Amino acid sequence: MNDNNDKIRIIPLGGVQEIGMNMTVIEYGNELIIIDCGFMFPRYHMLGIDYVIPDTSYLKDKNIIGLILTHGHEDHIGAIPHFLRNFPNIKIYGTRLTAAFLKAKLSDYKNEYKDIQIYELEPRNKIKLGINFEIEFIRVNHSIPDGVGVAIKTPLGIIIHTGDFKIDLNPTTDRFIDLYKFAEYGEKGVLLLLADSTNCQREGFSISESVVQSTIIPLFAYKDGMIIAAVFASSIERIQDLVTAAKVNNKYITFSGRSLIKYTKIAEEMGYLNLYDIVIPIDKINRYPREKIVCLTTGTQGEPYSSLSLIAAGSHRHIKIEDGDMVIFSSSIIPGNEMVVTRMINNLFDLGAKMVGEDKKLLHVSGHASSEDLKLMYRLVKPKYFIPIHGEKRHLISHINLVENLNGLNTKGFLLYNGNVLEIDKNLDAKLSEPIEIRNIYVDGKGVGDLEESIFHDREQLSLNGVVAANVIIKKNINGNYDIKIDTESKGFIYKSGDNESLLLKTEELKKEGINSAMESVKKLLSKNKKTPSTIKYEVREALRRKYMQIIGREPVIFVSLYIDDIIEENKEQLK
Missing domain, CATH: 3.60.15.10 (Ribonuclease Z/Hydroxyacylglutathione hydrolase-like)
Structure with missing residues (x-):
């Protein structure tokens, strides 16, 4: 054996x-x-x-x-x-x-x-x-x-x-x-x-869930606006605490978040959750006094397009923050999500919300x-x-x-x-x-599974310094000389549109300086009969990089596309 x-x-x-x-x-x-x-x-x-x-x-x-x-x-x-x-x-x-x-x-x-x-x-x-x-x-x-x-x-x-x-x-x-x-x-x-x-x-020892319920019940007596409570969709015990607190304070519950609606429905049907018949549809909340509404929502980790993220961005279809509304975080932040959650909280403050959960109140165990x-x-x-x-x-x-x-x-x-x-x-x-x-x-x-770690470095570089795309066209004219045309477009690199004429002028100057530098590099290559596509692309990219670093001290990600007419045939093959 x-x-x-x-x-x-x-x-x-x-x-x-x-x-x-x-x-x-x-x-x-x-x-x-x-x-x-x-x-x-x-x-x-x-x-x-x-x-x-x-x-x-x-x-x-x-x-x-x-x-x-x-x-x-x-x-x-x-x-x-x-x-x-x-x-x-x-x-x-x-x-x-x-x-x-x-x-x-x-x-x-x-x-x-x-x-x-x-x-x-x-x-x-x-x-x-x-x-x-x-x-x-x-x-x-x-x-x-x-x-x-x-x-x-x-x-x-x-x-x-x-x-x-x-x-x-x-x-x-x-x-x-x-x-x-x-x-x-x-x-x-x-x-x-x-x-x-x-x-x-x-x-x-761990703190009992019942301690949270005893904290939430008096908190839900709040009368100066709507209460919005963020919770994990599958945290049924915590959801029960929040629903019970609303019931004790004679308030109504509404849910925002597809997974939250789905999981609470399942838990109620199976007897794991008591909703006390106080749930109202989210599209009907305007029919009730604002101070009588408790909205349970997903998005505790600042997930993009989660309900709380949409509320914080002012783009939720039904929930708009008003001065005096109270937002409760009844969850902990998963390590690694601190920055995005903090940004979301700041946005909620900007909209006029009163925040509860980052202070000493025991709203999560x-x-x-x-x-x-x-x-x-x-x-x-x-x-x-x-x-x-x-x-x-x-x-x-x-x-x-x-x-x-x-x-x-x-x-x-x-x-x-x-x-x-x-x-x-x-x-x-x-x-x-x-x-x-x-x-x-x-x-x-x-x-x-089709991504490797290296892709995150590329995305980080794009997010930090933007991207510049350079389009290079080289054609041989009837005199046997080369006509060179270079243009650049950028995203997330320099100021491109708006009312600031001074910045627009500087942008045009930077673009022109970069193109002129790249043009000179290409001319030198052609004069030395170094016409391989890979060499031309490299020199254009380096010329732009050096000029941008010299003028503004930043290196964007630079892509070069190249069209060459009447260059040695074997070199053309490199473009395919």
């Missing part, structure tokens, strides 16, 4: 070294299961990107016996539509609400995914997957109902994946975390624990375990090995340090980044193995 058949292999394809894009492979023999398949919001330097998804090339030709979903947030299910295009026959397992959110997401693609196999599994129910795996869902608390951890029985021992979790003994809409089941597995013996790292640097939550989890589960997941490098390293400093806990941690491989052999010895090659897959409109 091949030794590899007696090994467990743990491979994170995403979610370790960044926030988002969670996806972990657990492999034994010729079978493997996957935990979650999410996307990541683009970081500040990923200009023009919609989102980032995991690289699943390693999974090609593998025997995937199940995709297990811990909950319905986008960083855990958002990449599934792209994943299914390459793996259409995979079986997917999730709780009721998670499965419903995924089905709703896939319905956006019309009939492309109508035959996908999605199975609902209740916490504490076990199911056999393939020959080597048995899984059981364990209820956890998070910022969305129906979140679970996963206990995975393998031939070598039990693996527990916590999913995103916190310990909340007084949740507003969900049952509390099943600590009994975690402890039960701890008594049986757990080989490996993969645990949430996001808030491991925070002292104490995290759905992730703080340090004491983690300590309790480790005391209950008592794993032989552990891997920090769901976090940036600083979170993962802090997680390792936190656990290794727990007195009396005999466990060993492994720090894995995306593509790293942990192997556990039949003797239960664990070691890091040869990593697999993976890269970020960028979704840019309809393009998936």
